[in-house]
Amino acid sequence: MKVLKFLGALTVGSLLSAAASAQTVVRWLHIEPNPGAIRLWEETARDFEAKNPGVKIEMSFLENEAFKARLPTMLQSRDKPHIIYSWAGGVLKAQVEAGVLEEITPQVREHMAGLAPGAVGAFTLNGRIWGVPHAVSQVGFMYNKELMTKAGVDGDAIKTWDAFLDAVRKLKAAGITPIMVGGGDKWPLHFYWTHLAVRLGGKPAFEAALRGENGGFEGPVFQRAGDMMKELVDLQPFQNGFLGTRNPQAVGAFGDGRAAMILAISSFYATQRALSANKEGIPDDKLGWFNFPAVPGGQGLPTDTLGGVNGWLVTKGAPPQAAEFLKHFVSAEVQTRLAAGGFLIPVAKGADTGLRAAFLQNIARNIGASTYHQNFYDQDLGPSVGRVVNDATSELAGGTMNPRQVAKAIQDAFRQGN
């Protein structure tokens, strides 16, 4: 009798699961660590499910570094996710060339008119659209006003590299850790070198390097970027043991008020709270921001920005509902809500009215007025060369490579290609 009951239960169970699998399931893989943002995203997913019966959106999470490491393998498995996170750039290009993505041009072309053209452009290759952008970001210095004041530094007044170095010296003299950095993840350190290069050479220098002109990444602009980064490193501006600190740890520690500055992606505005010990982090009135300082004789404009364009790709063989969901996800209404939560700088036109925090409004203005928005080098240059940029610049920070060796390592990797 018991056996019969058990068998009965099994049959019912399998019938139920058969009914469930008749639904279309869209697997959505993200890297967002902030529970506040996730709550809104989940609402959006449930919203979409309600409007589209028979569709189920399944969210799963991987930590940033784990995501990057596992993606190539994952994309070729049978159970691959349908929607994946992307920073566009060279990694996107490699994925397109490998044929692991679904082109979504016909489905989303009209919808893209409602988004910022620059962001859409980052996901368009040869006129074909491969992904949907949902946020933009800027790299710059986030600072703790209290600690800066204690050392007698005015963050808003830091406009030049020399003033910045001076601030670092003053903070050190006051016994305050000047800068927090997640050097264990390496990419937070590569921002210094790349942003210096953006300031020193602007767009022409990067494009010339890509064409292999002026010595490529071994050229004078990039050598100089290394030299200037070395100037900073020599002041020992980072927290103790910075080469072992992971980025989430560093952002959390900044939120805990353990250092005065952090070279941040603007989205750290929200994560410094989520990752801090008390989950409150640094409140708005004590949180400052200054753009990466200008350098003497730099060819780049002060309005040039380094930052990311973040979005979503649809993998090969995914159901059409995946792209439909993305359209819903970047609709002005959803984007406004996410902007209002302070989780991102939106790309949907008009959604920036949702930005309530002055901090983010400022970033949105910067990006809106940007004369040249350079994508993160480690993404833009592709998976292999990008990693070398990260490796070499973190070795520069650790003192195991000199600026010449850094430039050479990157140029060698670039020449070798993938």
Add this chain to the structure above:
Amino acid sequence: MQAVTLASPAPDPRRRSFDASGKLTVALLFLPPAVLLFTIFVMLPIGEAAWYSGYNWNGFGPPRNWVGLDNYRFVFDNRAFGIAFRNNILIIVVSLVVQLPLAMALAIILAETFRGAVALRMLFFLPYILAEIATGLIFSFVYDGDYGLLAAICRLFGVEAPHLLASPQTSMLAILIVVVWKYFGFHMMLFIAALQGLDKNLIEAARIDGATRWQMLRFVILPLLKPAIKLSVFFAIIGSLQLFDLIMPLTRGGPADSSQTIVSFLYNFGVTRMRIGFGSAVGVILFVGCVVFAFSYKRWVLRDE
């Protein structure tokens, strides 16, 4: 009893041929599954890796760009590979020079039966049971220069806590400590098992002949333990060559590649950079190294067993 007597007087030719064909049947029946599994899951992947290592390939689609031995050249030209190789040698040396003697000493003490011996054995064996990733995470907290146990101890003595994992000079030291901590219990257990299997009469005889404790150890026990020691050395070396899962949670091979091992090098430079050909070349090099070592060890050291 009857069955035994029936089976034993058997030297007649017909019977022997039946035996042989019986063995053949057994072999034909039971060998294919094992051979098949071995081929599919061992030989094929190795063959594939060797094949991939000739290509410049990012892992997507079929490999097309044949580059011959270039990947091997790139591997040997890579500074980090040199560091990884040196680190593997270092791990082997420490395993042999620190870990095995420590395990042996504890085994000799704990093989005796006294109150608490079994509990102590269990205690020392515990680290080995712990998953590598968990061990790595635990020690990354222990070593944390701000909040870790080590930092707390340092502060107790009024010294500034070092960030062991964050400095190229000390990262390997920190890892070696964990390696010894984690695996000495395993070798200790091997030695205890061997010690308990020793012929007590020999020890008894030595004692009657008036051997001191040291003489007994040096001339009776250690020679008798030789097979166990050889096996232990074998495990220690192969394990050291393949060390990976402790490295990842602790340092991921950094800072500045100072704590790469060959396998973490393979992962960091092959897998995460989508350079499957390059990674395969590292895999092949490691495989050849392990096979050469295993066979020569078996041929020259384990030949009496």
